[in-house]
Amino acid sequence: MPRLILWILIFAFNLQFIDSFASGDPVKRQVITHNNKRFGIEQILSKYLQIPSESGHELEAGEFLKQLCEENGLHITQMGSSDGNYNFSASLRPLEAGLPNIIFLNHIDVVPPGNENHWEVPPYSGKIVDSEIWGRGAFDNKGTAVMHLFSLIEMAQRYEGKILDYNVTMLSVSCEETQCDGGISYVIDNYFDLLNPEVVIGEGPPGIKGLIDNHPDQALFGISVTQKRSLWLQLSLDIKTSGHSSVTPKSYANKEMITALNELLNEKNEIIYNDVNVGILKQLGILSGGVNGFVLKHPRLFKSVISKKLREDELLLALFSNTITLTSIKDDNDELNAIPTKITATLDCRLLPETSTDEFIADLKETLDNDAISIEVLKQMNTKVVTSSNTNFYKNMAAAIQQHYPESKSGAVMLPNSNDVAAFREKDVLAYSVVPVKIDRKYLETIHTFNERVPVAILEQGKNTYVSFLERCITIQTPRESVELVSRLRANATTLFSIKI
Ligand SMILES: [Zn+2]
Secondary structure, eight states: OHHHHHHHHHHHHHOOOOOOOOOOOOOOOOEEETTTTEEEHHHHHHHHHHHHHHTOOOHHHHHHHHHHHHHHEEEEEEEEEEEEEEEEEESSSOOOGGGOOEEEEEEEEEEEOGGGGGGGSSSTTOETTTTTTESSHHHTTTTHHHHHHHHHHHHHHHHTOOOOOOOEEEEESOOOOTOOOTSHHHHHHHHHHHHHHHEESSSSSOEEESSSOOOTOOOOOEEEEEEEEEEEEEEEEEOOOOTTTSOOOSOOHHHHHHHHHHHHHHHHOOOOOOOOHHHHHHHHHHHHHHHHHHHHHHHTHHHHHHHHHHHHHHHHHHHHHHEEEEEEEEEEEOOOOOOOOOOEEEEEEOOOOOOOOOHHHHHHHHTTTTTTOEEEEEOOOOOOOOEESSSSSHHHHHHHHHHHSSSSSSEEEESSSSSSHHHHHTOOOOEEEEOOOOEEEETTTTTSSSEEEEHHHHHHHHHHHHHEEEEEEHHOOOOHHHHHHHHHHHHHHHHHTTOOO
């Protein structure tokens, strides 16, 4: 059970498995135009990887990507054109046509490569070695961006001159990794209406094999429908005392703050079961079978066993509880023998979607047990929205995955971290996070660290899956249905999450 749960619950929530119904398409080779020459997808990714674009320095890489879009007939809207504020959309039809829009969202920025000596192949080389393509951003998020790009160009060619009910857009933005003001928030503040989003598909989990012990070759794809939300707090305490530390006062700022934080950080997290995470345990039970399966299928009956397992793993605990991490402590003192009067601490709290900020802070105050400590909300993500998995867009993505990976299963999941997709959820737009490629977990472990790379073969497969998704949306979807599903979901949002143990 531990290995099974560990890997699935990295992304897990409410798996709803769908049946396989089609066999995979043969992989088609696609080339696009750049500087009057023709290039395949891995060659384009290689070039993109060679342009460093750490957050706040996206201009050059963004210009490259935009040029590719222009050269291949997509319609561009620039939404900020400087480092830290370089964003653009590339669409099948001009945004001004006002069509409801299917948006593929990616980010141009990457995290720094760290010590380059730890890389076996240099991080900005874009080298292809033994059918793997290397470089910072190979998965996160440049690899995904080129799959988006190639799928749009293929759709543009297929639907040239035809009337469409939908536009399809690739939206590439700055500083997702650092959440600066010039990235997704700038785009939403200034271009939301022009984008007219109907659904947004952003970065998210891929399909991973080896998650289920008795079906090691079966890949599981998580399609993320929600994420934990961040709440950043600052605690402050101000106590005037005698300034010299040769005589220790009974009470002083540093002592009181540390005592209160000690209580807070050592408190056991409350395990919160809700309909969605109970749903996934049950589905895992069905897949797993045997004694473990029976336990998982009856999570409330075996809640003490399961809760114990969840507490043993910090990643699992993060998905079943609200977490608090102390990220800094500062006082106003540099002297060895002086008592500072003021101390502040910052907390990075990650809340399950159903937890309200007010309730959470009230609990936190009670645990701190010190009324003199003031709490300020520095920043928070407001969304509590869970995008419904009962939409044609969701079903089309699940079906496209099934078409290209017939042996796989897919399900709705939650991400323990947030990404730019959440900004669209906050605006009541249907939004899903998924990268429809099948990949070994060893590659995922290189994201945000050394030796990031992906197998070249996944690029065409991912692109083809995106194309199948778009084909299904354009030919099957009716726009009105999805709008109703969002409002219905919001009305039910509080009752969705009411079960606690
Ligand atoms: Zn990313």
